[in-house]
Amino acid sequence: MYRLNLQQQAIAEKARAITEHVIAPRAALVDTRGEFPQESLDALAREGFWGLTIAPEYGGMGQGLRVMCAVLDQIAQGCASTAMVYLMHLCGVTAYAAATEKTSQYLRAAAQGQHLSTLAWSEFGSRSHFWAPVSQEQTSNGRTTITASKSFVTSAGRAQGYVVTTRWANAARPVDSTLYLVLGNDPGIRVSGPWDGLGMRGNMSAPMQLQDVALGQERALTEPGKGLDTMLSAVLPAFNLGNAAVCLGIAESAVQATQRHITTGRFRYNDSALADLPLERSRLAQMRIETDRARAHLASALDAVENPGPTTMLMVLESKAAAGESAVQVTDLGLRACGGAGFSRNLGVERAFRDARAAQIMGPTTDVLHEFIGRALCGMEVF
Numbered sequence: 001m002y003r004l005n006l007q008q009q010a011i012a013e014k015a016r017a018i019t020e021h022v023i024a025p026r027a028a029l030v031d032t033r034g035e036f037p038q039e040s041l042d043a044l045a046r047e048g049f050w051g052l053t054i055a056p057e058y059g060g061m062g063q064g065l066r067v068m069c070a071v072l073d074q075i076a077q078g079c080a081s082t083a084m085v086y087l088m089h090l091c092g093v094t095a096y097a098a099a100t101e102k103t104s105q106y107l108r109a110a111a112q113g114q115h116l117s118t119l120a121w122s123e124f125g126s127r128s129h130f131w132a133p134v135s136q137e138q139t140s141n142g143r144t145t146i147t148a149s150k151s152f153v154t155s156a157g158r159a160q161g162y163v164v165t166t167r168w169a170n171a172a173r174p175v176d177s178t179l180y181l182v183l184g185n186d187p188g189i190r191v192s193g194p195w196d197g198l199g200m201r202g203n204m205s206a207p208m209q210l211q212d213v214a215l216g217q218e219r220a221l222t223e224p225g226k227g228l229d230t231m232l233s234a235v236l237p238a239f240n241l242g243n244a245a246v247c248l249g250i251a252e253s254a255v256q257a258t259q260r261h262i263t264t265g266r267f268r269y270n271d272s273a274l275a276d277l278p279l280e281r282s283r284l285a286q287m288r289i290e291t292d293r294a295r296a297h298l299a300s301a302l303d304a305v306e307n308p309g310p311t312t313m314l315m316v317l318e319s320k321a322a323a324g325e326s327a328v329q330v331t332d333l334g335l336r337a338c339g340g341a342g343f344s345r346n347l348g349v350e351r352a353f354r355d356a357r358a359a360q361i362m363g364p365t366t367d368v369l370h371e372f373i374g375r376a377l378c379g380m381e382v383f
């Protein structure tokens with residue numbers, strides 16, 4: 001469905017093999033313990049995947065969004081938490097790539113699997129409206145000081161680099177922000193609470209506090225006040241399309257687990273299979289159709305990004321909303337089809353059901369995307 005060439009297929013196949021041998025076998029424990037999937041990430045690092053989208057001149061594989069989506073889909077079929085941590089890393093390095101003259105050492109370290117990145121955008125005061133941070137930098141003599149309460153940061157305390165938003169010192173509007181690179185060992189940064197979520201339990205999306213974190217201008221990833229431009233033009237496409245791919249991987253895992261269960265689960269008293277019930281076959285068919293339909297939608301969004309036109313931004317916005325809803329629908333059908341066995345932890349279907357719900361409420365949330373798309377279609381300003 002991702003229409004990959006031979007070289008791209010080889011990369012996706014490598015991701016599939018790592019998922020099968022390392023990532024998937026650890027997924028249930030990562031989920032039940034709420035444990036950061038370090039071994040799974042290390043396996044991806046060893047094979048160069050932390051540099052998947054980083055330019056070859058910095059030691060990366062130089063792949064685009066199409067391969068990124070194919071790889072994320074594969075990983076999410078094995079462990080959604082690992083896929084989400086990996087997606088946020090790829091989004092972080094996308095922001096670094098927008099300021100390569102300052103970030104080359106971090107891009108090189110990331111490509112070598114020695115620097116994990118993430119985004120620290122959401123704040124308690126702006127909630128899911130990441131484009132309007134309430135924290136505001138203080139500047140003096142070319143130094144910036146940031147104090148900010150970040151509400152959810154994937155890989156909190158585990159990442160080496162955090163792409164932090166804060167309102168520009170001279171902001172005229174809430175959206176006049178600047179992006180900074182804050183390092184995990186900078187004085188003043190700490191994880192300020194636990195992460196214990198319904199799903200994505202291994203991705204450590206804990207709150208973080210930045211207290212008087214002092215940075216030189218070499219850490220600014222954007223021009224002063226121009227953070228939103230990088231957020232929307234560079235990071236949002238990677239996040240939305242990548243998040244859609246994670247949703248599809250979760251949906252695919254539910255389809256496959258359901259298929260396995262209804263073809264093997266039997267009623268011994270009359271020697272029939274669950275799959276002998278037409279309703280069960282119908283549920284499986286609906287799950288397959290919805291997953292295939294959502295993948296085709298994502299593939300057309302990737303086409304639109306590779307051949308930019310007037311509807312490209314609309315397709316980018318649609319991709320996350322569409323796949324998020326599909327994953328919720330497919331995992332709900334899977335849970336019904338698999339009955340009590342699905343409700344228990346044995347099949348992995350209830351984990352997929354829980355993990356699938358994250359996309360709807362990760363910013364830009366599905367509600368907000370509907371609002372943006374509706375405004376765009378009615379010829380209104382999106383923000």
Ligand SMILES: Cc1cc2nc3c(=O)[nH]c(=O)nc-3n(C[C@H](O)[C@H](O)[C@H](O)COP(=O)(O)OP(=O)(O)OC[C@H]3O[C@@H](n4cnc5c(N)ncnc54)[C@H](O)[C@@H]3O)c2cc1C
Pocket residue numbers: 088118119120121122126127128129130151152153154155197199200203205358360361362363364365366367368371
């Ligand atoms: C697993 C996970 C990982 C995350 N990782 C990160 C991360 O790495 N970095 C980061 O910065 N953030 C991260 N987040 C935070 C995420 O992006 C959102 O900011 C957060 O989930 C919003 O929660 P909230 O309670 O503040 O939602 P609220 O903003 O309070 O929203 C509550 C409800 O109101 C709806 N709503 C809000 N605005 C509108 C509107 N204009 N129109 C219609 N409905 C609206 C929402 O859709 C939602 O249903 C993560 C969240 C989760 C769950």
